[in-house]
Amino acid sequence: MNIIDKNYFVKINQQTFIDYGQILSKVNIVNFYNSLNHLSSEETKKHSDEFKTPPVYSTVITGTGSAVPEHILTNEDLEKILDTSDQWITERTGMKERRIAKPEEAASDFAFCAAQNALADANVKPEEIDLIIVATVTGDMPFPSTACILQHRLGATKAAAMDLSAGCSGFIYALVTAHQFISTGTYKTILVVGVEVLSKITDWTDRSTAVLLADGAGAAVLRATPDPDRGIIATYLAADGSHGKDLYMPAGGSAIPASIESVQKRLHYLKMNGSAIFKVAVRSMSDVVKRLMERARIATEDIALIIPHQANLRIIEAMAKMLNFPMSRIFVNIQKYANTSSASTIIALDEARRSGRIRVNDLVIMVAFGAGLTWGGVLLRF
Numbered sequence: 001m002n003i004i005d006k007n008y009f010v011k012i013n014q015q016t017f018i019d020y021g022q023i024l025s026k027v028n029i030v031n032f033y034n035s036l037n038h039l040s041s042e043e044t045k046k047h048s049d050e051f052k053t054p055p056v057y058s059t060v061i062t063g064t065g066s067a068v069p070e071h072i073l074t075n076e077d078l079e080k081i082l083d084t085s086d087q088w089i090t091e092r093t094g095m096k097e098r099r100i101a102k103p104e105e106a107a108s109d110f111a112f113c114a115a116q117n118a119l120a121d122a123n124v125k126p127e128e129i130d131l132i133i134v135a136t137v138t139g140d141m142p143f144p145s146t147a148c149i150l151q152h153r154l155g156a157t158k159a160a161a162m163d164l165s166a167g168c169s170g171f172i173y174a175l176v177t178a179h180q181f182i183s184t185g186t187y188k189t190i191l192v193v194g195v196e197v198l199s200k201i202t203d204w205t206d207r208s209t210a211v212l213l214a215d216g217a218g219a220a221v222l223r224a225t226p227d228p229d230r231g232i233i234a235t236y237l238a239a240d241g242s243h244g245k246d247l248y249m250p251a252g253g254s255a256i257p258a259s260i261e262s263v264q265k266r267l268h269y270l271k272m273n274g275s276a277i278f279k280v281a282v283r284s285m286s287d288v289v290k291r292l293m294e295r296a297r298i299a300t301e302d303i304a305l306i307i308p309h310q311a312n313l314r315i316i317e318a319m320a321k322m323l324n325f326p327m328s329r330i331f332v333n334i335q336k337y338a339n340t341s342s343a344s345t346i347i348a349l350d351e352a353r354r355s356g357r358i359r360v361n362d363l364v365i366m367v368a369f370g371a372g373l374t375w376g377g378v379l380l381r382f
């Protein structure tokens, strides 16, 4: 449909904001907004009330890249330093090996390599980037942001830059944030990076966390397109701060600054209540997928691939069971990389794209949960 008459527009108005993605896929968006000129002021007001900041452009991922440390730490290696076993780690988590950074390597090193790969894949030059968002909880230092360090290293001289902290949901939160800038027409080209060097905040004497955490980075180049049938179709973000202390690093901020005491008490390491997180993770990720399907009015059969946060294979399998969704259409690479937090979903997306698991026109859901607690997801058409 190319031209929207007044009656059709009023009919659209009676639908909820949730229907917006559906409407976008059916109408020519330029004509949709041109049609506003033919409306009475009352109808226009009704439109602006219901649609708040309506998207002008769709957000497409035109390139992805990833980078992980060279050093591979296997379950057998962990057996030598912790009271654990390959059997326990494999059965309880699905993890077999993970990548660990060298002492001299920092988040920006992996972010830089991943970003270069994504830019090459998208055929975009650093000077074309309008904004860089780096999702991380293990940036190079508290400030300046890792995004600013990356901006300088890439030579992305025209880009604004900021870090975003949302635990393992970081890349999803960053993707949704970038989508706001693109859909409103503010920016055309955004680089979104998820990077972690969790090994540097891991307590290597704590077997309940040390076997799970790892290092790596992934990056995506997002661009604006007027094509309403491609790119991000639906998004959902949520948080529940009441569970904050189920997954946190107590010291190093303004609450408990670094001191001899904070170091002696091992407060600069990640602490986790694994079983509490497990339950919330299964519930929240299933809920996100359901909400995205409802918002886009699609069924499970329409989804080509779900790319979940790689925290525990049992969490992913429990989510699949709750959704009655086949594991064959869920992307899993946890056996190779373990939990890389903010980097996990984008490393997985990059691998899925490069290995041919995603084809043109496929509907893909990315979903994650993490410290905060936070959770969220994005539905995209490639």
Ligand SMILES: CC(C)(COP(=O)(O)OP(=O)(O)OC[C@H]1O[C@@H](n2cnc3c(N)ncnc32)[C@H](O)[C@@H]1OP(=O)(O)O)[C@@H](O)C(=O)NCCC(=O)NCCS
Binding pocket: 083, 084, 085, 088, 089, 092, 093, 168, 207, 208, 209, 211, 247, 272, 273, 274, 275, 277, 278, 281, 311, 312, 339, 369, 370, 371
């Ligand atoms: C952490 C996690 C793997 C633990 O698995 P679990 O099946 O819940 O195991 P439990 O915590 O109940 O521990 C069971 C036993 O295994 C032991 N254990 C814990 N870690 C172990 C390890 N690495 N090796 C061997 N035994 C271990 C525990 O001490 C406990 O022993 P006990 O029964 O004698 O007390 C699981 O809870 C999990 O994945 N939670 C979510 C974590 C997460 O996603 N975090 C990141 C969020 S983004």
